[in-house]
Amino acid sequence: MNTSERLTVGVAARLSRYLQVLTQARKMGKDRISSQEIAEYTNINATQIRRDLSAFGRFGKRGVGYRTDALLDEIRKILRTQGQHNLALVGAGRLGSAIASSPIFAEHGIHIAAIFDTDPEKIGERIGELRASSMDDIAQICRERNIIVGVIAVPAESAQDAADALIDAGVKIVFNYSEALLDTPADVQVHTSNPAVELLYAMYFHLT
Amino acid sequence: MNTSERLTVGVAARLSRYLQVLTQARKMGKDRISSQEIAEYTNINATQIRRDLSAFGRFGKRGVGYRTDALLDEIRKILRTQGQHNLALVGAGRLGSAIASSPIFAEHGIHIAAIFDTDPEKIGERIGELRASSMDDIAQICRERNIIVGVIAVPAESAQDAADALIDAGVKIVFNYSEALLDTPADVQVHTSNPAVELLYAMYFHLT
DNA sequence: TCCCGCTTGTAACAAAGCGTCACGATTGTG
């Protein structure tokens, strides 16, 4: 497969899963991993994993497995997500602070570049390494820092306003942690996280 | 399709997506919705949606669409997730509190029945409607309240301990919000959430 | 009332994706 072609949704989704497991594995001190092990953690077929990877090069060693570090780099190259990316977080409440103080984004080269809130009490407050800014400055700050990703961590009733502000500021990818259904232009991707629904899904498969 | 058969992974995943969108739609006051609208919000083919649903009955009205409420109930029936389910949350930090005070689980009939933490300072502290309990009581409480779902909201370094305690207490489905790779028995399902990786995945598709 | 537009339910076919089995090649170990 030529890397200049567009990956299919399925391949990109699986590569992301590998990325996730490899990052975790590296953190746990594993410097090598086999397709079989990745299969156990991801529930993706081991042959499929090898096939996915071998489409882009020979990253593994026969009889040994893959070097965790090297494979991580290769997958990042394939997904073209190497380097640093900036992100804007809207909502400086409990969830916003939890996200801001988590190392999870930084580990993947994603830098939380700004935090916004509408509450005047919260503006200026220190959250992680940042201070909360006013929503009035969102367009200016997002454009200055070249931000195309926004995370919405506000209650459902203000989620649409937050989305509108982000989109107005040039954001193209929105992560929605609220329960609101967002209306957005066609060129904006919205990802809504709903742990409760994921849980119901998991419970279905647990039924004897 | 006979409802006594097991759904395939694909169908169950899509039904969960519908559940998510319908819940949001209901919250926004929509009492009717068409397969086309669901398709726009889920990026799932409209014909596929109608096919999925019609496999279990005739839930829609031609020329009109689906009644949001009724369809929600039907999908819950299909996924056998009606009624109330209990959940144990480990970690009373920022993320734990954010989860505990979110209405998102309650909306789907999932009740956060207990919160645990290892930190003696946190034990007894009020979080949402609950008080944090000691990890020492986890096995007893989980068995008493028939809990088979656990959510891990602790730092990576204590995640494995939390998982072990939950599994020891009879939990079969673990939601892992840490960056740790968990070792678990084969009969325990682990779902690890990694927003950073989801974001990289979304960014790939945003590339011009 | 009658007509028209919208939307579902459903069939048929083609295309893509994925699981499975198989097996040679390569590597590290004892």
Added chain:
DNA sequence: CACAATCGTGACGCTTTGTTACAAGCGGGA
């Protein structure tokens, strides 16, 4: 040097999904 482990890769067939098409049913407006 023999052996076990693991990758890279091909072949085959099943399953899933996208696409197109269209009749049937529903509601609104003339």
